Amino acid sequence: MHVPDGFIDVPVSVATGVVAAGAVAVSLRGARRELDERTAPLAGLVAAFIFAVQMLNFPVAAGTSGHLLGGALAAILVGPYTGVLCISVVLLMQGILFADGGLTALGVNITDMAVVTTVVAYALFRGLVKVLPRTRRSVTVSSFVAALVSVPAAALAFTALYAIGGTTDVPLGQVLTAMVGVHVLIGIGEAAITALTVGAVIAVRPDLVYGARGLSAPLKLRVGGELVDAAPAAPAPVAARSGGSPRTLWATGLVTALVLAGFVSFYASASPDGLEKVAADHGIDKKTEEHATADSPLADYGVKDITNARISGGLAGVIGVGATVVVGSGIFWTVRRRRTANGAGSGAGTVPAGNA
Structure with missing residues (x-):
C-alpha cells in the first residue's frame, strides 16, 4: 500500500507529514517506557523482519497481490509506540534506498501504514485479550483478528485522504469499494x-x-477457607527459560529475515499489489510522478548492473535487511539509553503463564 508521489496533492501531503512527524515524536517518548536492554535489540530485528516479509507479495485475487503491512505485528511484539517507529524506519529505508513509496508521500505512508495500522490493531488486540481466557493461545488469536482488521482500516484511511486531496477525479464510492474489498483479502494473509x-x-x-505481558492470572491458594493470591515466584534466569538468551532469538530472526529477503523473495508474486491494482483500474495513477x-x-529491489534477476533481487534484499536492522537498532538503542539516563525502571513486565 505504498503511496507514490502524485496520488495526493501537496497540501494534504504536507498535513500528513506534520501528523507523521508528531506521531514519530510522541512514539520516541513512548518507546522509552517500552524498551529495555532485552527488547531494544528485538525492536531493530522486528523492523528488519517486516522489511523482509514485505518483499514477499502473495496472490489474493486474479491479477492482484498483497504484502504484509506489519503494524499489528510490530505493536504486539514490541509495543505500539515502538511499533510506529519500526514501520516508519521500514518506510524510510524503502523510500530512500529502493524508490518504493514516494518521498513527498512519506507523511501519507507513515500516517496510513504506521500510525493507523498500529493504533487500530493494538487497540483491538488489547480489548480482545481482556475478554478472552488468559492464555498464550488468546494472544495468538487476538493477533490474528487485530491484524486482519488493521489492513482494511488502512484502506479506509487512504480513501479518506484521497477524498480530501486526491489528484484525479474518480468517484469516491468506487475507490472505497475497491480498496476495502481487496484489502480485506490481503488482511487474511496479514493475519496469518x-x-x-x-x-x-x-x-x-x-x-x-x-x-x-501482564496476562497471567495470579496463583490462588486456599487459606482458612478463602482464596488469596500466592506470592509471585522469582523470575527464572535467562538461560533457564525456553529458547535461551535473547541473542539466540535475535540471531535466528536475523537469519530468517536474510533468507526471506535474499532467497524466498524471488518467488514472490509479480502481480501489482492492492493499491497499485485499484489505482490502475480506476485511474488514480494518472498523475503519478517519477520517484526522486x-x-x-x-x-525496484534490484542491484544496478547485475543482470541476473535472482542474484540482483536477493542481494538487494540482503542489503535492505542489513540497512534496516542497523538503522533501527541504532534508533532503539539510543532511545533505551535515554530512558536509562532519565532513571526509568526496566518495566520488564510479567511472563504469561497460560499454555497454548
Whole structure:
C-alpha cells in the first residue's frame, strides 16, 4: 500500500507529514517506557523482519497481490509506540534506498501504514485479550483478528485522504469499494503471518512479547477457607527459560529475515499489489510522478548492473535487511539509553503463564 508521489496533492501531503512527524515524536517518548536492554535489540530485528516479509507479495485475487503491512505485528511484539517507529524506519529505508513509496508521500505512508495500522490493531488486540481466557493461545488469536482488521482500516484511511486531496477525479464510492474489498483479502494473509510469527516467538520467549505481558492470572491458594493470591515466584534466569538468551532469538530472526529477503523473495508474486491494482483500474495513477530516487542503485529491489534477476533481487534484499536492522537498532538503542539516563525502571513486565 505504498503511496507514490502524485496520488495526493501537496497540501494534504504536507498535513500528513506534520501528523507523521508528531506521531514519530510522541512514539520516541513512548518507546522509552517500552524498551529495555532485552527488547531494544528485538525492536531493530522486528523492523528488519517486516522489511523482509514485505518483499514477499502473495496472490489474493486474479491479477492482484498483497504484502504484509506489519503494524499489528510490530505493536504486539514490541509495543505500539515502538511499533510506529519500526514501520516508519521500514518506510524510510524503502523510500530512500529502493524508490518504493514516494518521498513527498512519506507523511501519507507513515500516517496510513504506521500510525493507523498500529493504533487500530493494538487497540483491538488489547480489548480482545481482556475478554478472552488468559492464555498464550488468546494472544495468538487476538493477533490474528487485530491484524486482519488493521489492513482494511488502512484502506479506509487512504480513501479518506484521497477524498480530501486526491489528484484525479474518480468517484469516491468506487475507490472505497475497491480498496476495502481487496484489502480485506490481503488482511487474511496479514493475519496469518502475524499470528504465526507471534505464536512462534511466544513459544520460544513469551517474556519478550510486549502484548503478552501482564496476562497471567495470579496463583490462588486456599487459606482458612478463602482464596488469596500466592506470592509471585522469582523470575527464572535467562538461560533457564525456553529458547535461551535473547541473542539466540535475535540471531535466528536475523537469519530468517536474510533468507526471506535474499532467497524466498524471488518467488514472490509479480502481480501489482492492492493499491497499485485499484489505482490502475480506476485511474488514480494518472498523475503519478517519477520517484526522486528512481535512479538509485537499488531501485525496484534490484542491484544496478547485475543482470541476473535472482542474484540482483536477493542481494538487494540482503542489503535492505542489513540497512534496516542497523538503522533501527541504532534508533532503539539510543532511545533505551535515554530512558536509562532519565532513571526509568526496566518495566520488564510479567511472563504469561497460560499454555497454548
